[in-house]
Amino acid sequence: MKYSKNFIITANEQLDTRCVLLKMQPSDGEMPPMRPGQFVQVLVPAAKDTLLRLPISINNVEDGQLWLMVQMIGEGTKALGSLPIGGALNLVLPLGNGFSVSEAKGRVLLVGGGVGIAPLLYTGRALRENGAEPIFLLGARTADGVLERELFEQIGRVLITTEDGSAGERGFVTQHSALQTERFDKIMVCGPKPMMVAVARYARQKDIDCEVSLENMMACGLGACLCCVEKTVKGNVCVCTEGPVFNINQLTWQL
Amino acid sequence: MATLSVKIAGLSLRNPVLTASGTFGYGLEFEDFVPMCKLGGIIVKGTTLQPREGNDYPRMAETASGMLNCVGLQNKGVHYFAEHIYPQLKDMDTNVIVNVSASSPENYAECAAVIDTLERIPAIELNISCPNVKDGGMAFGVTCEGAASVVKAVRKAYNKTLIVKLSPNVTDIASIARAVESEGADAVSLINTLMGMSIDIERRCSRLSIGTGGLSGPAVKPVAVRMVHQVARAVSIPVIGLGGIMNAEDAIEFIMAGATAIEVGTTNFIDPAVSGKIADGIGQWLDNHGIKDVSEIIGIVK
Numbered sequence: 001m002k003y004s005k006n007f008i009i010t011a012n013e014q015l016d017t018r019c020v021l022l023k024m025q026p027s028d029g030e031m032p033p034m035r036p037g038q039f040v041q042v043l044v045p046a047a048k049d050t051l052l053r054l055p056i057s058i059n060n061v062e063d064g065q066l067w068l069m070v071q072m073i074g075e076g077t078k079a080l081g082s083l084p085i086g087g088a089l090n091l092v093l094p095l096g097n098g099f100s101v102s103e104a105k106g107r108v109l110l111v112g113g114g115v116g117i118a119p120l121l122y123t124g125r126a127l128r129e130n131g132a133e134p135i136f137l138l139g140a141r142t143a144d145g146v147l148e149r150e151l152f153e154q155i156g157r158v159l160i161t162t163e164d165g166s167a168g169e170r171g172f173v174t175q176h177s178a179l180q181t182e183r184f185d186k187i188m189v190c191g192p193k194p195m196m197v198a199v200a201r202y203a204r205q206k207d208i209d210c211e212v213s214l215e216n217m218m219a220c221g222l223g224a225c226l227c228c229v230e231k232t233v234k235g236n237v238c239v240c241t242e243g244p245v246f247n248i249n250q251l252t253w254q255l
Numbered sequence: 256m257a258t259l260s261v262k263i264a265g266l267s268l269r270n271p272v273l274t275a276s277g278t279f280g281y282g283l284e285f286e287d288f289v290p291m292c293k294l295g296g297i298i299v300k301g302t303t304l305q306p307r308e309g310n311d312y313p314r315m316a317e318t319a320s321g322m323l324n325c326v327g328l329q330n331k332g333v334h335y336f337a338e339h340i341y342p343q344l345k346d347m348d349t350n351v352i353v354n355v356s357a358s359s360p361e362n363y364a365e366c367a368a369v370i371d372t373l374e375r376i377p378a379i380e381l382n383i384s385c386p387n388v389k390d391g392g393m394a395f396g397v398t399c400e401g402a403a404s405v406v407k408a409v410r411k412a413y414n415k416t417l418i419v420k421l422s423p424n425v426t427d428i429a430s431i432a433r434a435v436e437s438e439g440a441d442a443v444s445l446i447n448t449l450m451g452m453s454i455d456i457e458r459r460c461s462r463l464s465i466g467t468g469g470l471s472g473p474a475v476k477p478v479a480v481r482m483v484h485q486v487a488r489a490v491s492i493p494v495i496g497l498g499g500i501m502n503a504e505d506a507i508e509f510i511m512a513g514a515t516a517i518e519v520g521t522t523n524f525i526d527p528a529v530s531g532k533i534a535d536g537i538g539q540w541l542d543n544h545g546i547k548d549v550s551e552i553i554g555i556v557k
Contacts, residue, residue: 002287004528043525049319051472053525092527217315219322220524224280226300226326227315236308236329241284 002092002222003032009087010065015147018072019115020081023065024089031066034058036123037098037188037213037245040068041221043090047079052219053092054080055240057119057190059148066091069118069147095221096244099188099211101126106185108132111173111199113139113191117147119213120190124155135159135184137176139195143167174198184208188245197255200248204255210248214239257541258548259534261295261515263493264441266378266416268295268350268516271549272506272534275497275520276301276354276380276420277326279530281340282347288527293534295516296350298380299340303356304366306332310387316453316462321474321499322521323451325387325463328356333369345375354420356382356392360408367413377415381405381440384422384447386469396422396447399434406438418495421445421486423475428482429489436490444495444518445486446479472521473499480512487513487554501529503536510537513554 011023025031041053054076060067072081083089101123108127110120117138124134134156140146143166152158160168161176169176173195179202189199190213203210216239218228223241230239231252237243248255259270274282276298282291291297309329316323330336336353344351353370357363363381370376383405385392395401406419419435421428423446432443448469453462461467479498487494496514499521500506506517519530526532541549 002527004288004526050317051320051322051521051525052317217313219315219324219521220278220284220527222280222284222527224278224284224300225315225324225524226277226309226329227313227324229309229312229314229329231312236312 001032002095004090004092005032007066007089007091009083009085009089012083012085015069016144019147020070020072021059022068022070022080022083024068025065027088029064031061031064032094034061034094035098036101036126037119038094038096039244040066040091040093041095042068042080044076044080045083045087045089047076050076050079053221055095055215055218055221057213057244058094058122059118060122060125069115071115092221095240097242099123099213099245102130104130104132104186106132107135107183108186108188109135109137109184111137111139111187111189111191113173113195114145115147116191116195118190120188121148121151121155123188124152128155137161137173137178139173139191140167172198174202187211189213197253200253201255203248211245212248212251213244214246215244257538257546259538261549263378263418263495263516264416266350270295270534271510271514271516271537272530273298273352273495273516273518274523274530275518276382278520278523281344282351283343285523285527289531292348293531294349295534296352297347298352298354298518299344300330301328301354301356301382301385302330302333302336302366303328304333304362306330306335311464313462313464314468316468318451318453318470319474321470321472323453323463323468323470324448325465325468327387327465328385328392333366337369337373341373341376345373350377351375352378352380352418354380354382356385356388360404363405364408364412367409371413371415378418379413379415380418380420380444381409382420382447384420386422386424386448386450386467387465393422393424396431397425399430402431403434403438406435406440410439416441418442418444420447422447423478423482424450429485432486432490436492440492442493442495443486443490444497446475446482446498449475449478471499473501475499476505480508483509483514484512484556500533503533503540506533506537507540507552510549511552511554511556515553
């Protein structure tokens with residue numbers, strides 16, 4: 001079941017210069033069940049000219065609160081990130097398939113780049129509750145860009161790479177030494193496409209099952225507009241309904 | 256409560272609200288949000304004789320108060336529709352209309368003939384105005400001869416209500432409307448999307464995979480209202496109006512311009528429940544203004 005629901009902002013926390021964490025609760029008090037890796041479509045209030053909803057992945061669901069991470073880039077995300085406590089938002093949710101958390105066993109590497117780390121918090125928590133061992137590999141340009149680090153550390157081991165070396169190892173996530181020295185049973189990735197392709201390539205080489213979360217531009221989020229398609233072995237499919245999470249074996253990426 | 260029912264030739268609608276093809280899937284995607292019994296009908300995704308993969312990603316670019324798309328008629332073909340999708344739709348409590356596209360008059364007719372056999376589909380909407388496919392589509396909709404040739408072929412093969420969806424990308428839309436009327440179209444719907452383009456200046460390329468796309472959303476509404484007004488005065492068959500309708504007031508604007516029914520399109524993406532709200536809103540507006548029947552205001556603006 002999908003819902004169109006009003007939420008009230010309960011917290012707006014600055015994570016870094018461009019990114020905020022919005023916490024919100026449903027105004028009717030009834031939080032729909034949501035799976036890790038799913039997303040919501042946010043109706044941006046009072047953004048002139050902005051028409052479509054913004055798809056945003058679920059960062060966490062905790063204590064009756066939904067957490068959404070917002071990177072303020074354009075007019076819509078700036079309006080959203082500036083919402084005060086008590087502000088109201090309409091969301092269509094929950095959307096998409098999510099990571100295959102319940103099937104994952106053993107050591108699961110969760111790789112996130114920049115704001116792409118957003119869905120990994122809720123996913124990591126669910127993995128741990130299911131008896132798997134989540135290990136986070138978080139990449140950012142600088143130490144400040146490693147968002148929610150303390151929260152990840154509460155759930156599992158955290159590996160970090162930064163492009164300037166100001167935290168963790170210097171370089172990209174795929175250059176982290178753990179990828180060469182350790183063994184993983186499963187990999188889940190969310191971040192910029194070049195990063196996801198690089199991680200998928202590593203997974204393919206090491207023969208590790210790997211899922212990526214895509215963020216193709218979309219309009220409806222419901223499988224109606226057919227705008228967000230990704231080429232797969234089954235042909236063009238909607239990322240909003242068949243994804244956003246895909247096993248790399250389903251994709252036609254050159255790996 | 257005002258009377259909302261209208262007739263499009265032989266097709267009775269409980270209210271003037273239809274959903275536009277390509278914006279409402281097969282209705283199934285929206286059942287969590289709007290009961291189908293609230294709608295006059297739904298027009299399902301464009302269907303072609305053979306399956307189509309559509310255009311490459313990216314297919315969508317948001318623009319000021321609108322969006323461009325170049326989906327390119329991705330669908331699994333009319334035979335798949337008849338076998339696998341129709342069984343899920345045939346008991347829906349609304350009129351299910353199929354939008355049909357093709358690359359030749361013969362293919363249009365063949366596709367329409369397949370749909371003619373589906374008992375619970377009371378009408379088709381011929382898409383002679385898709386701006387996003389190379390073979391056919393809009394090519395037929397931009398000349399009187401092309402439009403007439405498609406309608407002539409389909410009219411022979413299809414016996415139920417035949418709606419023809421017109422392209423706004425023409426010099427004189429009224430003459431195209433007259434051409435399809437003279438070949439036996441039962442109604443016209445307009446407007447399809449306006450051809451547009453949007454450029455990513457940093458990457459120095461179009462934001463759409465095929466360069467151009469069709470513009471929809473509130474940005475196109477004044478153009479659509481003008482064209483509905485123009486066409487309603489040029490033909491005697493019913494006109495179905497669409498283009499940027501966001502709410503009941505917008506719908507009434509189209510009705511006053513001459514539309515007997517309206518289609519809700521892009522705004523379904525923003526509020527999946529909006530089509531039902533628009534149907535309710537039209538009724539409320541009529542009640543508030545002491546109007547007993549929606550037909551009293553159809554084409555009231557001269």
